[in-house]
Amino acid sequence: MPTADGPLTADALRLDGRAALDEVAATLPELVFKRLRKRGAIVAVSGGIDSSVAAALCVHALGAERVLALLLPESESSGETLDLSNLLVEHLGIESVVEDITPILSAAGCYRRRDKAIQTVVPEFTSEWKAKLVLPSVLASDRLPVFSIVVESPAGERTQARLTADAYRAVVAATNFKQRTRKMLEYYHADRLDWAVMGTPNRLEYDQGFFVKGGDGLADVKPIAHLYKTQVYQLAEELGIPEEIRSRPPTTDTYSLPQSQEEFYFSVPYQVLDLCLYAHNNGVPAAAVADAAGLGAEDVERVFHDIGAKRRATSYLHEAPLLLEPVPEIGHKGEA
């Protein structure tokens, strides 16, 4: 347990894996079958740790016959995405559907609109080039967090340029077609089966607003939103998720250049953010978490500060649609 007067260690995040699985086995059927009155769970899997654990928890709690995996790659997905997703499906013994979303994205102008926005900052950029967004690290510097774009020419030459606000918003808006298209297909299958859609954010993503409203933020149940990323890995081991998936570094798998979640959004490795978020949530002072996080107290303070900044900047993502006057007969509980 955390203390405000002693150093924090990584053990603070250690779960009793068996107890955690028992709790999910008791709670998830209650939510899906009784509260939502649905007959099974749809999980979009990406070959990443979060969706793999979410799918495995659903199998553990609901039974393999009541879980459908959706594999929704597009032309810029990493090559291993489909392979690892298929490995998971086979490991869990569940049904799966593969839908390549590239034609939908092309028709919506996802790639064209994004490339056009990038060209306002890097005029020579074409669809043959690759790109990703990056944020500076919050460590060792007080630099304000402003996004840059890294582009790579077909010859492999990389350059980085600071984005304009308009270009940043246009790139993100176009790219968000990917998450929203996937969610549209998840609900298609949920509707035809009368099943519930599982959201797969872990606690870091949920807390820090690392999701697309109406995209990966939209779900009927978010079975791992209370778990720190380190704990997701612990459960993955407990659930016997294949090693290839457990050892894959977290990636956004959203931009055409490989992009870590750290460089795009969190600015620090997940192990560090886990500890800092836990400490921040439990009133543990920066100096008491510094050793465990491998940082100086000053850098921990920077991470604390960034946690608060991201919460403020993304609070609207958690807002349910706002009503001008209450409708007390209905109430409201939704989000994203």
Place this chain on the structure above:
Amino acid sequence: MAETTAIETEVRRFITDNFPLGGSGADLAGSDSLLEVGVIDSVGVLELIEHLESTYDFQIPDADVLPENLDSIDAIAGYVARRLDAGAGSNADG
């Protein structure tokens, strides 16, 4: 020394005109952290940089994108004044 009062007035007008939480501007103290108060976020910083670069005709290098230069109206006015005094109006040190 460049006139910080005029710069401060112009920056305050830009912030109150462009950011929803800028409000009337009267509630915002010159020393208030624009990010802490929630007036601007990281994309807002990009907008602010673009505005300053186009209005005062200098480039802001990444190394200058620091709270002490850009996170309050007072800090912005001081930074712009220093850059103008240093001859950045010629766009020489971007």
